[in-house]
Amino acid sequence: MSDTPGLVVGIDIGGTFTDFALLDARTGHLVTGKCLTTPDDPSRGLLHGVDAICRAAGIRLCDLERISHATTLVANAIIERRGATTGLLVTDGFRDVLLMGRESRYDHYDFKFDRPEPLVPRRLIREVDERMAWSGGVLRDLELANARDAIRSLVGQGVRALAVCLLHAYRNPSHERAIRQLVRSEFPQLDIAISSDVAPELREYERTSTTVSSAYVSPIVRAYLVSLDDSLRARGFRRQVQVMLSNGGICSAAVAGAIPIQLVESGPAAGALAASFYARQRGIERALAFDMGGTTAKLCAIEGGKLTQASAFEVARARRFKRGSGLPLLIPVIELMEIGAGGGSIAHVDHLGLLKVGPHSAGANPGPAAYGLGGCLPTVTDADLVLGYIDPARFLGGDMPLDAQAAARAVEEHVATPLRLEVVEAAWGIFSVVNETMVAAARRYTAERAIDTLDATLITFGGAAPIHAWQVARILGIHDILYPFGAGVTSAVGLCIAAPVVNLSRSYVGSLDQLDWPVVAQLYDEMEARAAELLTSAGAAWTEVTLTRSVEMRYQGQGFEVEVVVDDIELRGTAREQVRAAITGRFADAYTRSYGRTLPGGALEALTWRLKAEGRPPQHELALKANISARPDSVIGRRRAYFGPTHGFVDCPLHDRYRLAPGSTGTGPALIQERETTLVLDVGARWQVDEQMNLRVTL
Numbered sequence: 001m002s003d004t005p006g007l008v009v010g011i012d013i014g015g016t017f018t019d020f021a022l023l024d025a026r027t028g029h030l031v032t033g034k035c036l037t038t039p040d041d042p043s044r045g046l047l048h049g050v051d052a053i054c055r056a057a058g059i060r061l062c063d064l065e066r067i068s069h070a071t072t073l074v075a076n077a078i079i080e081r082r083g084a085t086t087g088l089l090v091t092d093g094f095r096d097v098l099l100m101g102r103e104s105r106y107d108h109y110d111f112k113f114d115r116p117e118p119l120v121p122r123r124l125i126r127e128v129d130e131r132m133a134w135s136g137g138v139l140r141d142l143e144l145a146n147a148r149d150a151i152r153s154l155v156g157q158g159v160r161a162l163a164v165c166l167l168h169a170y171r172n173p174s175h176e177r178a179i180r181q182l183v184r185s186e187f188p189q190l191d192i193a194i195s196s197d198v199a200p201e202l203r204e205y206e207r208t209s210t211t212v213s214s215a216y217v218s219p220i221v222r223a224y225l226v227s228l229d230d231s232l233r234a235r236g237f238r239r240q241v242q243v244m245l246s247n248g249g250i251c252s253a254a255v256a257g258a259i260p261i262q263l264v265e266s267g268p269a270a271g272a273l274a275a276s277f278y279a280r281q282r283g284i285e286r287a288l289a290f291d292m293g294g295t296t297a298k299l300c301a302i303e304g305g306k307l308t309q310a311s312a313f314e315v316a317r318a319r320r321f322k323r324g325s326g327l328p329l330l331i332p333v334i335e336l337m338e339i340g341a342g343g344g345s346i347a348h349v350d351h352l353g354l355l356k357v358g359p360h361s362a363g364a365n366p367g368p369a370a371y372g373l374g375g376c377l378p379t380v381t382d383a384d385l386v387l388g389y390i391d392p393a394r395f396l397g398g399d400m401p402l403d404a405q406a407a408a409r410a411v412e413e414h415v416a417t418p419l420r421l422e423v424v425e426a427a428w429g430i431f432s433v434v435n436e437t438m439v440a441a442a443r444r445y446t447a448e449r450a451i452d453t454l455d456a457t458l459i460t461f462g463g464a465a466p467i468h469a470w471q472v473a474r475i476l477g478i479h480d481i482l483y484p485f486g487a488g489v490t491s492a493v494g495l496c497i498a499a500p501v502v503n504l505s506r507s508y509v510g511s512l513d514q515l516d517w518p519v520v521a522q523l524y525d526e527m528e529a530r531a532a533e534l535l536t537s538a539g540a541a542w543t544e545v546t547l548t549r550s551v552e553m554r555y556q557g558q559g560f561e562v563e564v565v566v567d568d569i570e571l572r573g574t575a576r577e578q579v580r581a582a583i584t585g586r587f588a589d590a591y592t593r594s595y596g597r598t599l600p601g602g603a604l605e606a607l608t609w610r611l612k613a614e615g616r617p618p619q620h621e622l623a624l625k626a627n628i629s630a631r632p633d634s635v636i637g638r639r640r641a642y643f644g645p646t647h648g649f650v651d652c653p654l655h656d657r658y659r660l661a662p663g664s665t666g667t668g669p670a671l672i673q674e675r676e677t678t679l680v681l682d683v684g685a686r687w688q689v690d691e692q693m694n695l696r697v698t699l
Contacts, residue, residue, distance in 0.1 A: 015295030034675070085160050126151075297464075314329065344379050487676075531613035548611070660689045
């Protein structure tokens with residue numbers, strides 16, 4: 001492979017494992033790898049894994065054309081409150097915007113609910129003398145001397161990063177930019193984030209929260225990316241690392257470091273992106289992407305090979321999976337549901353004597369009891385081992401043998417004995433409870449989106465999902481499951497095939513009858529110029545970029561919006577009535593899809609104008625192929641696995657995934673061993689390997 005151009009490595013750092021995929025973009029050949037995450041220094045595990053996968057492929061690091069990276073660094077820094085001491089400048093009179101929030105409860109029936117604690121305490125918030133009108137006009141000029149004194153006061157209290165969020169700066173950013181220039185000239189030691197760059201949208205609390213979050217993580221992200229770049233260069237890599245954003249696109253590390261809050265969901269985005277690629281490749285119209293790793297499980301809907309995006313997100317929830325309990329972020333993200341269910345999720349018996357699994361996780365350190373790293377509490381992985389789904393001698397290709405006896409002891413001591421069950425019964429209980437948790441979340445997720453799971457395909461990946469997918473699919477009534485080759489590291493594969501993507505937005509609020517359309521056209525011109533700058537820096541050819549324009553609209557007086565695509569509507573040189581009529585018709589269609597009806601005679605209001613610019617994805621030029629050594633007999637042994645009280649332990653053939661050639665078929669029960677995971681196929685399931693080495697299963 002060393003003589004072949006187009007070698008790309010994808011690296012996804014998760015809470016428990018770091019996944020690797022090396023793809024030859026010209027031939028489509030794929031090499032995969034996985035190692036334990038090193039929480040104290042994530043780059044240590046990353047560098048170890050990169051060296052290992054290059055050795056496995058017989059290449060040197062300097063042969064690589066691109067390294068694409070997804071990380072949980074940003075989310076973890078906010079959740080664990082490990083960011084920089086941050087100060088905030090606001091318009092005079094708005095000091096308490098973070099404390100007031102939305103002034104609503106996320107749980108109406110809990111009078112002792114926990115509020116998300118702001119990243120900036122009130123003592124580090126300063127008001128500056130200025131005022132901008134909602135239209136962008138200056139009502140009161142910025143007093144730079146006042147701003148200088150406020151910044152000096154914050155620096156004296158140990159502030160290392162500064163967020164600036166002034167009223168209506170999304171319409172006129174001049175005051176924020178003046179403060180940024182002041183900081184760069186007189187306080188160069190400060191990292192600064194201004195809202196007109198980070199989130200130029202209306203909604204004061206959300207915009208402030210996003211800007212503060214970006215400033216809070218900026219020093220730690222910048223230091224990490226610089227350190228990683230230096231370490232890779234010392235090993236011979238001469239190009240700039242690419243980083244995946246939460247929207248599923250990649251960009252240069254320099255661009256990512258400028259607005260680091262965009263990295264908060266980069267890992268889950270990579271897996272969803274890969275699942276959409278497989279759906280398009282196999283012509284799957286409707287799919288659910290099911291990603292279960294060591295810490296969490298994720299679900300994402302795919303319609304027509306496309307992912308759904310959202311323009312807002314929450315992080316660091318006071319109640320981990322309770323909507324509304326976190327810090328709101330105005331960033332583009334791939335819309336998915338996250339569940340506290342992973343291989344490291346800890347099982348316990350609560351005070352009522354009920355078996356619970358998660359949301360707390362053993363993580364990479366100490367990990368499940370079977371890892372032998374000091375963990376003694378039973379986890380989902382320990383239960384899977386007791387049930388025979390995992391071969392303790394072949395875990396991670398034999399590089400990390402598991403202690404089956406330790407797993408059984410943990411399950412027995414903490415679950416079986418308190419519940420007066422046999423160890424196998426307790427392990428099956430853990431397996432079933434975590435599956436039902438994921439099923440309940442999937443039902444809620446699909447019901448909210450009007451998705452019928454009966455005609456959907458479950459695209460399954462992650463270290464733990466291939467073990468659990470057979471029961472999850474059965475409960476949901478899904479009959480078709482697709483396991484991509486390298487299912488245990490599919491998120492890393494997604495990084496290899498990602499295209500550069502930029503999402504930009506500008507808020508310009510007004511009644512559809514009164515909007516100044518040349519102003520809208522000018523907003524799109526500005527966004528296109530910025531998108532061209534960002535995408536070309538990531539190596540994209542602007543002539544191959546696809547642009548999608550949209551606007552968020554609502555009936556006047558409503559609190560929520562629907563997104564309306566305005567791609568082919570000419571905003572210049574067209575009669576105002578024609579533009580209004582075209583957008584009104586599209587709004588009616590979008591509103592009906594969401595709510596089933598429209599409101600006759602309701603006045604329409606536009607809020608935020610959006611642009612998505614996407615470079616040409618490389619998957620049009622490649623077909624993923626596995627490095628396999630097909631043999632007539634792929635069975636390398638047999639193992640007893642438990643398939644519930646009905647079947648009990650069943651003697652199963654153990655197949656080597658790398659010996660299965662395209663066209664191979666069989667029936668379950670069966671265990672198919674990959675280096676990074678095991679595919680568990682239910683009794684009576686029919687399976688076939690397609691020409692791209694995906695495993696298609698029919699229940």
